[in-house]
Amino acid sequence: MEAFTIETPAGGIHVARWGPANARNAREERSPIVLLHDSLGCVALWRSFPALLAEATGREVIAYDRQGYGRSAPYPGPQPASFIADEPRNAFARVREHFALEHFVALGHSVGGGMAVEVAGQHADGCQALVTVAAQAFIEPRTLAGIREAEAAFAEPGALGRLERHHGDKATWVLRSWVDNWHSEAFEGWRLDPALARVSCPALTIHGEHDEYGSLAQPRRIAALTPGPADPVILPCGHVPHRECPERLAAIVAEFLSGRP
Template sequence: MSNLHRAEHWVDTAEGKLFAREWLPPQAPVVPIVLLHDSLGCVALWRDFPAQLAHATGRRVIAYDRLGFGRSDTHPGRLRLGFVEDEAQLGFAALREYFAIGDFIVFGHSVGGGMAVACAAAFTGQCVGLITESAQAFVEARTLAGIRAAALQFAQPGQMQRLERYHGGKAEWVLRAWVDNWLGEDFAGWSLNAVLPQVRCPLLSLHGDNDEFGSQAHPERLLALTGGPGVMRRLPGCGHVPHREQAETVLAQVVQFLR
């Protein structure tokens, strides 16, 4: 993977700068893959996967930290109901403008998967492929139980330092943005039901059968309601982070899908 060109970028938005990184193979096709991270994630927490993805597909891969996460600027307030769908017109739209992206493939992990759906729905003429990994399509009891367990874990001594390593002084905001939104009463009825029929491109939905934050009902919902052709891949023995737990399988599925 040494032949990959790597570059770091700072993307201006109305509310602050976003940090982005790109991995560019030689003679890559014009259509890039854009990565959207999970609720506690950032560019750095994708680790080696973006480089592996660029190498396996031969495509340019771009990942960015949403506002309030990673190396991006502090979020000016708190996330509101609708933040999943709104990302398409906020950070993602700013990224597209900065990189002059026309057609694109979008790949989202966990809540980033829901945001990827929103991006595919918002830019139906430009999104040529949608890949979701461990995405939540609605609020499930299993999701809430997993979040409650994680919140208790982060309350233990020293655990917040794990988040601070990646988010610095924004770590507490990142944790609260996840826990408080998903466990809030106003979020209980949230789903992607209204957005999914607007998706027109092919969908690949990857989901581990040991995912502690969501059952197979999520990829089933994505496939049932999406407006384009879809394929679901169940990953036996896999938890919530397939690109780390079963990277080779994920890469093989993505390469096959993009063909």
């Protein structure tokens, strides 16, 4: 794994990349996979999954911390309600430019899955395939209830320290961005449908059977509105398959990408 910082006018973007054993051929022949993290996530919280994915697919894997998260620069103020649709024009665009990614695969977890959908539509010239994992396509009571439960848990003494280990003094901003945006009036009625309609590349939808932030209606909606398998892949896990069943997740993605550029 190689980690470094991309300098931008908005501040540094922390990036890491992993390569399979035959990294040279992977870069030449297969599109790299770019990972987009969830609402409380960062590069470090992908844990062992990027390395597993690189070996399983024979592709380079790139992950980055969005602005305001992990080891990237702080975000200047509150995160706007348009943050999902904005991401392809922000840090993702800088990462693509830095690596001169003519072609790539977008893989996103949770809200990062929504961002990956937006990336596939807004960067259709380069996105060869799309994978969403535990993504939300619309707001449902389970989503909001799960967020409120997590907010209450982080209010317990010392609990915020779990976020501070990865986000430092940005931890409170990270938590409030998640809770406040999803419960805001501006976000009420949000749906991913317009972005899903712009996806033209093959897409794979993956979801956990016991996901506490989204029912199976979420992946079914994504699969129905994107090219690719009509039925989502349902795993026997919760909201974080890359932590709960990483080997199985990597194998499923590898199978989907087999034979693709």
